[in-house]
């Protein structure tokens with residue numbers, strides 16, 4: 163008999179839920195609630211195959227196409243025109259037969275008949291500036307499209323081709339079979355845009371003083387489109403926002419510019435001795451051995467002298483690059499140039515900066531050091547930087563290409579700059595240099611998935627910014643202990659996540675079609691990864707899996723599924739719920755404390771308990787009773803209760819059944835009992851992070867895994883038994899989950915001081 167009693171008691175007490183069974187309302191029953199939050203991602207994902215495996219790795223039949231370029235480029239500085247002749251050798255590594263090739267003509271976005279200006283909406287306000295009126299209504303559009311002079315095979319025969327806006331279809335003389343190579347030539351030229359006035363990721367900035375330009379050139383040549391197992395030809399048009407999808411290849415590029423220009427770009431400088439002066443060679447050799455401070459290759463005094471005159475002769479710079487997906491270069495007679503070496507693994511990489519005097523003193527101080535620091539951080543988080551250099555060029559915008567990127571951040575005319583300018587410049591350099599890893603090496607499809615490069619890159623940028631702050635405390639302002647990262651910490655995304663849903667799109671939306679582009683494609687995915695790293699997976703598991711993804715897809719073309727699958731494959735954490743909520747919906751986190759009930763424990767039977775005992779046909783005196791605060795008998799129970807272990811019923815009905823050794827294992831003697839109900843007004847499921855504050859001031863944390871929400875998406879309860887009285891409960895105390903409304907995160911409810919009140923009270927004190 164005793165055995166039965168103890169069995170029943172244990173069942174009743176340990177499971178806890180029996181007490182509440184009658185209370186469960188139909189909508190709280192499993193199966194009734196919305197379980198989509200935990201539904202596996204099968205419908206959304208493509209089926210794994212021989213090209214891409216279920217683990218998220220490239221499969222045994224994975225292939226990628228190759229496009230090699232030989233180009234002769236000439237800059238007409240007087241007229242701001244760029245001329246080029248290129249030979250593309252295309253290798254068909256796909257198992258498919260190709261009848262035609264697609265070539266990207268990105269500059270046609272700036273053609274006179276471009277449709278890009280027509281997809282923006284416009285209206286008329288009460289007034290506008292006269293220059294605004296001229297720009298909107300009086301000016302002919304700039305003609306910056308490609309002029310294609312010919313498309314020929316290597317025997318000089320014209321190849322039939324058709325241009326559909328920014329895409330050109332080139333007909334092949336005969337279909338390319340798997341493994342075939344085909345070479346063809348394109349001759350072209352175009353008018354270079356003033357990217358300060360007309361915008362764009364490429365173009366020139368004009369300096370009236372001495373009539374000079376700084377050119378930062380990109381997508382300046384007809385480029386092969388990607389053909390692969392997921393898209394076929396990725397020939398989605400370039401509207402100006404969604405960036406690029408490009409195959410890897412080798413480049414040999416000769417660029418002819420005025421002889422007094424300084425030029426750098428993607429690839430090894432093959433003819434350094436032809437284009438460098440003896441002094442420059444000597445300084446370059448010094449820079450290769452300088453690991454702490456950059457060495458000036460061209461000084462400010464030299465650049466200032468050069469920009470005052472104009473050479474009428476020309477110079478050709480020869481660059482050669484292997485396994486790059488693109489090519490960019492910068493050229494000007496205004497450039498200062500500095501370099502230093504940085505050890506990455508067992509290799510030396512050159513960190514390089516090109517800037518005009520307008521960037522100083524900021525650029526001389528921080529650009530090259532930031533490049534070096536970035537390469538170290540990103541290499542730690544992914545793989546050793548495989549190229550031999552990384553260049554940061556001073557320009558009015560931020561944009562990235564293999565080995566070279568363009569970055570903003572300019573002091574005023576007197577050389578003064580605010581913290582905002584300095585941090586902005588360091589942040590953008592870290593970001594754009596970081597793009598070497600995503601998408602220049604981990605070569606995702608930017609045209610389709612902005613987040614795969616911007617989001618992943620912005621996430622590592624945050625890690626690299628924090629490293630930079632640690633490694634260069636002298637770059638921080640006295641008020642800042644760490645680098646003030648704009649994107650990354652969960653609390654920084656709250657305003658966006660909790661904003662008007664009419665203007666929020668899921669991350670898995672093509673960039674062109676999203677609202678609030680920066681928050682959608684940069685901040686939100688970066689923050690999501692940060693939450694995974696710091697809260698859900700932990701740093702070790704996250705970092706291992708993230709590195710695995712980077713290494714699996716280094717010099718290859720990953721898709722979103724490849725990322726999602728790898729992160730699970732390498733960590734043994736089912737993250738389908740997270741990808742579904744954070745990437746495929748616009749749901750936000752809002753978890754709160756709905757109610758806290760406090761109980762005292764007693765052996766004295768009460769009515770409800772007795773009814774339960776009768777139903778199960780057990781002795782009512784064998785039960786332990788919980789009396790809620792405010793109910794009859796609560797005060798009395800609280801007075802007599804010491805701890806549950808001391809109740810006579812526990813001793814009489816349970817302890818006798820246990821050996822002294824088993825009794826010793828019952829170490830807890832809880833005295834205070836709480837039922838805490840958590841509500842979830844937000845659509846996202848998240849772990850519940852709870853901090854209990856006890857009467858003695860000590861604190862304890864407990865995290866309930868996200869699966870706690872699997873049967874009920876609206877509210878869940880937990881019983882807590884403690885030896886010390888709980889006086890306060892706080893949810894998500896470190897603001898790790900991007901909870902959009904923290905007013906329900908505390909018990910007892912805190913009366914929130916508004917920012918204004920805080921300011922007022924501070925002023926009083």
Ligand SMILES: [Zn+2]
Pocket residue numbers: 593594597615616619
């Ligand atoms: Zn970016």
